[in-house]
Structures are given as C-alpha cells and as structure tokens.
Amino acid sequence: MRKKKGATHLRRAMLKYLVTALSVCFVLTGCGGSGGSSGENGAKDTKGTDSTNQQTDTAKKNTDTGKGSGEKVTLELWGWGGKFQTDYTKIVISEFEKEHPNIKVKYIIDQGGTDKLTTLIAGGTPPDVAVLDRFMVGQWAAKGSLESLQPFVDAGDEVRADDYYPGVWAEANYKNQLYAMPFTTDNRALYYNKTLMKEAGLDPEKPPVTIAELDAMAEKMFKKTSNGSGYEQVGFIPWANQTYLYTQSWNFGGEWTNGEELTPNHPQIVKALEWMVSYAKKYDMSKINKFNDVMGKTGINSFWTGKVGFVVDGNWVLNDLTSNAKVKPTFEWGVAPMPSAEGYPQTTWAGGHSWVMPKGAKHPQEAWELLKFIGGYKGTLLWAKRADAGNDITTMPKVNEEIKITENPKLKVFVDLMPVAHYRPVTPVGQKLWDETFRVQDLALNGKGEPKKLLDEVKKNVDNELKKLESK
Structure with missing residues (x-):
C-alpha cells in the first residue's frame, strides 16, 4: 500500500491520523499496549x-x-x-x-x-x-x-x-x-519533472498539492505527435506506475473498511475511480496506450525518459540512479507528497x-x-x-x-510520510479484494462499466467470498 501543503499541513495530518488511530484502537490498526x-x-x-x-x-x-x-x-x-x-x-x-x-x-x-x-x-x-x-x-x-x-x-x-x-x-x-x-x-510519492514545469510556464519549485492543481498543471504538458495519433509527452497518467485505485482512493479520502465491513464502494473511492476515468476520456485511452507502449520499449522507468511531467512511484525508484546504467537524467526533477482531493490530507500507502x-x-x-x-x-x-x-x-x-x-x-x-501511511485491509479476502480492484479499474478505464456499479459489484463479490470462508 501520500503528500502535502507544507510542513504545518503534514503535521496536522499526522496528528489527525494518530488521534483517529487511538480512537478506534483495535478497529483497523494494531496499536495495542506494549504487546x-x-x-x-x-x-x-x-x-x-x-x-x-x-x-x-x-x-x-x-x-x-x-x-x-x-x-x-x-x-x-x-x-x-x-x-x-x-x-x-x-x-x-x-x-x-x-x-x-x-x-x-x-x-x-x-x-x-x-x-x-x-x-x-x-x-x-x-x-x-x-x-x-x-x-x-x-x-x-x-x-x-x-x-x-x-x-x-x-x-x-x-x-x-x-x-x-x-x-x-x-x-x-x-x-x-x-x-x-x-x-x-x-511507500509512494510524486516524482515531478522541473524542466517540463518550466517549459509549461509553471513554478518548478511548487509541485501540485491538490488534485485540482495536478490536473491543471498536467494539462499544460500533454503534447501530441506530429500526426496527432498519439503523444510524444504527457503530463500525468493516473493509472501508470504506482498510480492505481488503491493509491488514489486514499488521496480522495476513501475508506476500505467500516468496522468489520469491507467498503470498496465507499463514495470517495467511487470518486477516485471516476477521476481516473476522466483522464481516459479526456486524453483518449488509445493514445495513452500508444505512449505507454513506446515508453515500455525504452527499458527504463518512464519518468527517467524526460517525457512525463508527474508520476506516482515508490522510494525504490531512487535506486535507478545508481544501479541502472541506462538512467542518466538530463533534466531537473524533484519528489513531493502526492496531491490529494481538496479538504483531505496528503498521505501515502505502504507495503512490504x-x-x-x-x-x-x-x-x-x-x-x-x-x-x-x-x-x-x-x-x-x-x-x-x-x-x-x-x-x-x-x-x-x-x-x-x-x-x-x-x-x-x-x-x-518518503520517510516523513511513514507515520501516516495507509495499508491494505487486513482481511481473509485481501487477495480477492486486490484482484477485484484491478479488474474493475481496467473495465472502467476502457469504458466497459460505470465506476459506481463496478465497485458495487466488487463489494458484492468480496462479501460473498467472506461468507464462503465463514461457512467452512
């Protein structure tokens, strides 16, 4: 299984997270006593x-x-x-x-x-x-x-x-x-290309803090190929690298559990998927797929090609600079917490x-x-x-x-975000839920279903799986 409006905002987010964790005690986190x-x-x-x-x-x-x-x-x-x-x-x-x-x-x-x-x-x-x-x-x-x-x-x-x-x-x-x-x-954070920001007339020292800011900045960075069949440069793709529904759900304030209940169709998770779909519609899924195919042939992370304005990825990507001889960035870049929806703290999610x-x-x-x-x-x-x-x-x-x-x-x-990092639900159907989110994400992005109905389907499927396990 992340990021900011300045140090004050992050500290407030961390305090809010810790207070919430204490109030629900054993509901979601393992914050017991000394044991x-x-x-x-x-x-x-x-x-x-x-x-x-x-x-x-x-x-x-x-x-x-x-x-x-x-x-x-x-x-x-x-x-x-x-x-x-x-x-x-x-x-x-x-x-x-x-x-x-x-x-x-x-x-x-x-x-x-x-x-x-x-x-x-x-x-x-x-x-x-x-x-x-x-x-x-x-x-x-x-x-x-x-x-x-x-x-x-x-x-x-x-x-x-x-x-x-x-x-x-x-x-x-x-x-x-x-x-x-x-x-x-x-965990995950936002990598941003300062050089492309400058070329787009943006302040390279002020990466986006909110989803709205990310959308506006990214829009200025999309450049189509000469024949218009694809893109030679993109601003942001909300399903690339470590950017998928789990990631964006927390950026939108989504909650995957409510007590003992799994809630993959939480209203804010629905909004996150709807936002992802908006990119597929606005920038044309087929054109983005062509761009991704070209990036895949480079053999390196797409961000290091200098053709991507913003991308969400993990701290391990920093290792590319020392372990992969192909990666020699010729542009200025930085790392910041992921943008969040207005009114929600910047956060991240951790795995391992x-x-x-x-x-x-x-x-x-x-x-x-x-x-x-x-x-x-x-x-x-x-x-x-x-x-x-x-x-x-x-x-x-x-x-x-x-x-x-x-x-x-x-x-x-990345380290500063660890205290507020989310984690995937601890549940007997964790793998089922993980697989289902990718299934419906793919369907939604390709216009084969509405986010709300698809996530309602996920809810039904994981609940049924739980019932089967409980009956054994």
Whole structure:
C-alpha cells in the first residue's frame, strides 16, 4: 500500500491520523499496549485452543533465558535466493547464530512461492520461519496457515508495537493477535519533472498539492505527435506506475473498511475511480496506450525518459540512479507528497514483507528467537547498514534515525510520510479484494462499466467470498 501543503499541513495530518488511530484502537490498526496485539476489525479471537495455551506456557518458561530451550536445534528458514540469500546469511543470520550458539539456521531458497509453502504447511513439513508479503498475513492467519506470535509477545517485553510504524504493525496483526514480524517497507510519492514545469510556464519549485492543481498543471504538458495519433509527452497518467485505485482512493479520502465491513464502494473511492476515468476520456485511452507502449520499449522507468511531467512511484525508484546504467537524467526533477482531493490530507500507502512462523513449525520457541532477532532492532539495523542498502526504508523509526537516511532530501519525503501511511485491509479476502480492484479499474478505464456499479459489484463479490470462508 501520500503528500502535502507544507510542513504545518503534514503535521496536522499526522496528528489527525494518530488521534483517529487511538480512537478506534483495535478497529483497523494494531496499536495495542506494549504487546501491540491487535488487527483489523478489532474482533477478539475467541477460538482459544489447547495448542495456543501450551504455546503460551512454553513461551513463558523460556522467556528468562532468551535463547530457546537450550537444546541444539536446526531451524529451517524459507527466503529469497540469489544475492539476497548470500548477503542476508552473511550479515544477519551469522550474527544471530553467534548470539544463539545452540541454534543453527538452514536457509531454504523459496521455490514455487506461496503455492509451495502452502503445500508444505498442509503436508505438515513447513519451514520454521518464512518470508511472506505482509499484505497476505491476515488471509493466511484466517485460514490457519500461521502460528500466532502473540503468546511469545505476551510472555516478554522485547517486541513492542510502538517500535514500528503504525500501519506496518497493524498489517502484521489479525484479530488481536500478532502473526508476523515486519521486515521491509516502502511507500509512494510524486516524482515531478522541473524542466517540463518550466517549459509549461509553471513554478518548478511548487509541485501540485491538490488534485485540482495536478490536473491543471498536467494539462499544460500533454503534447501530441506530429500526426496527432498519439503523444510524444504527457503530463500525468493516473493509472501508470504506482498510480492505481488503491493509491488514489486514499488521496480522495476513501475508506476500505467500516468496522468489520469491507467498503470498496465507499463514495470517495467511487470518486477516485471516476477521476481516473476522466483522464481516459479526456486524453483518449488509445493514445495513452500508444505512449505507454513506446515508453515500455525504452527499458527504463518512464519518468527517467524526460517525457512525463508527474508520476506516482515508490522510494525504490531512487535506486535507478545508481544501479541502472541506462538512467542518466538530463533534466531537473524533484519528489513531493502526492496531491490529494481538496479538504483531505496528503498521505501515502505502504507495503512490504514480513517474517512468519508457518503452522506446524517444529521448533516454535527457537523460531521465535530467530523472528524477534531478524524482525527486531538488531536484525533490522544490521540489514539497514549493509553497503548496498540504497534507498530502503526500514519498518522501525529508531533504525531510520540511527542510519540517518533522512539526510537524503528526496528519500526524506518518503520517510516523513511513514507515520501516516495507509495499508491494505487486513482481511481473509485481501487477495480477492486486490484482484477485484484491478479488474474493475481496467473495465472502467476502457469504458466497459460505470465506476459506481463496478465497485458495487466488487463489494458484492468480496462479501460473498467472506461468507464462503465463514461457512467452512
């Protein structure tokens, strides 16, 4: 799963967000007490099982040692391969093993993605720890594929909600239970071409703050090809790069949940989609598609071609300047928070990955020792300080401050938005909702349905999916 009317406006937005978060407490975010044991909907998990109680007892028995059972144990960690495996093992896992001489970590390269991991869990042979997109945590927890980490959190005080950004922590919780340790995060902001702004007669030091300002500025930057069949330059495309319905919904003040109910047809989400469609109609979807095809053939992010006035993208795009030899901008550019609809604060949305304990993990206490190391302060700091960390943002404000990433003014824009970052709904039908939003976005942009009716359809479909899951 962002941006501004000046510092004062942003501070007010942040205060508003934090007050709202506290008022709804366990409704949407995981902002509990020191254990931070909440998730979406605020519904308490009343299914307490004997196995969970036993896990709580085990956690309490081993809290004092902080080293697990003390027996020699080999943990299996399921993670990404390639350079990540090499670097992560050397930088983070090796340090964990030094601190826990009774625990050896066997690294297993992710082969087959979540499908393979699901099969291992179903077969009773899962790894002890695995990497998982944080947005999927709620769905996996709901279907019983993950071990709750709450018993371990309740048995000690090393893991606290306020050590993490609110949205990041909330996304790792489901129904008052922590199911994942946050690992990576990112968010979105507006990249703007100062050179094109100057050519259009605009002040390059004043990027748009509202949607209305964005529309007006972007209009001045569209230039058709000589034969009029397409565009050689565009101002803005509200479905390009990281600009899609989820992104724009929050810019318009949309809400995807209301208590326990999913609300993809929220009035402001409808307005966001209607606004996106207005671009498809005004600038001709076929012409924009031709432009996108040309950009795709360049092999680089369209913004770096110098042919795009404004684009919404993530902090990782800053890495193109050092890691991609093709990217050598010949124009002036900047980064700012995304424009929002009039009357709504500028914001962003964050995504990222997490570390989880799959259901049936053979060594739960030792797995927890690994989880709280790699997802906690020590592991996060070790990984953040690696030589090629680039423009990564960590999930922990304290680490970001310690490594001084805000000294990079462009990256600072993203970091400053993390406290108010939104996150995708923590729900058993998270993937279904995600897929549905893209389905209807495509239909709406291509004139195959009205936004309101399409989003009403999404609402019906996700509600039906929830009913099916609840009936099992």
